[in-house]
Amino acid sequence: MSRADTFHWFARLLHWLMAAMILSMLFIGAGMVTSVESKYLWLVSIHKPLGIAVFVLALIRLGFRLTHPAPPLPADMPLWQKLAAHASHWLLYALMIGLPLIGWAMLSAGNYPVTLGGGLRLPPIVPADALLFAWLREAHRYLAWLFFLTFLAHMGAALMHGLIRRDGVLQSMTGGRRPERSDIA
């Protein structure tokens, strides 16, 4: 069931699953780096495997997106809004893939073992280099903030489509019924 005005069910599944995972990641990340309590170790042990899971799903999602075009935006949307929508979506893709990669590279540069729990360990992807670690660690922080800000804009815009414009854009991802349009046949 993939109508042309709605995202494919697989794209919607990935979107909502990853939305929950990414929001958890952002909150876990912000919480753990400001915690000295015992939950710190627990949060770090979730952050790493969850980040790698986001990375893998993001690659699958990117591949699916490139082969299954998104439903077109409403024709009457102002150009700047269309441009902002496209730019923010590609920025979100870049961050979904880039942020976990930077995290992985950052641990590699710090010469930390990249443990995912259950005895699973990833190989380093950059050489051990403390200066590179510092740059990657700072990049990880600032890009995470950018990710959260982009999420806020994305959520605000989605709600604006759903509550103010009522143009079917929000429904293209929720999969709900289009709003009643009996008066404009």
Added chain:
Amino acid sequence: MTEKRQDPRPPAHAAGRWALIGLAVVGAAAVFGYVGGWLAPERLTPKRIINALQANGGDYPGFRRNHAKGICVTGRFESNGELAKYSTAAVFAPGSTPVVGRLAIPGGNPYAGDSSAPIRSFALRFDMADGEQWRTGMNAMTVFPVSDPKAFYELTVATHPDPSTGKPDPAKAGAFFKSHPESAAFLDWIKTAKPSASYVPETYRSINAFYLRDAQGERHAVRWMLVPDKGPEGDGGAAAGDTDYLAADLMKRLGQGPARWHLQMVFANPGDPVDDATKIWPDDRRTVDAGTLVIDAAEAQADGPCRDVNYDPTILPRGIEVSGDPLLAARSSAYADSYLRRTSEEAHVPGTARPKEAHP
């Protein structure tokens, strides 16, 4: 298919709808701000702990914020296999594992005199063949003064040097210990502790407890210690007025041959406090000698192999696990903050202080 376009009817309760959108965005930002600590300034964070240590030690960009003065050592751990039945960690199978270590003194001043504290520390990273690591930071003391990060922070603040004397205000430190009866064992110990003339004849202890996990999945609460073996002799201590005798002594001894310690694993009895570093376990606890740590070379930390190592004691191989001691999480989190500060200073990340000069 109908083409998507805006519903031309004005939305009912438009102001309310905009308010809802605003609430969702601002609400999400506020929760993030709280979780991230910006809206919770009273929370004890790694940053505040490191700030307090830095306030006591002084500003030395590029250096560790605690145990700033030290020397890199290298060698190997020769496991005798005795511990393999208690832990699946590869490091305890019979054989040899290379180590990169660091001997140091407490405090944030890398130029402090070696007698400035009666404590020496030994940090080690064991590099296992398959890429696993075991990092540990040990101290030559029997017990820790506090049991949780909040008390550690308060102790650090209470022992801030008085600007007029350069030493902690005894009244403030006294008031802290009076309100922290858990420090009793530490205070007993420190009464007789003296700065040793050498790193080598010291016994270094994990202080915090950990669990070993055996092949059957059973876990065993342990603390470990490095007990010095008879090794190369020193020359009887420092000359009067010498404040940098530890490194010289170590070099002299290693010139005659490697220094050796036995890695001894002390097992808790049922009922022994596992999660509290202020409690000493009785001397009669079962102890297993796991093998010998052999240190054969030392190097200044400025360019030594230990410089870029964060000796986070929660980096453990399979077969060793953290206990519930709240100090372990705090050490991990605070060390990460210190590590980021000194590496970003070295990397000249904008907004960080520049390292002033070459490391001693």
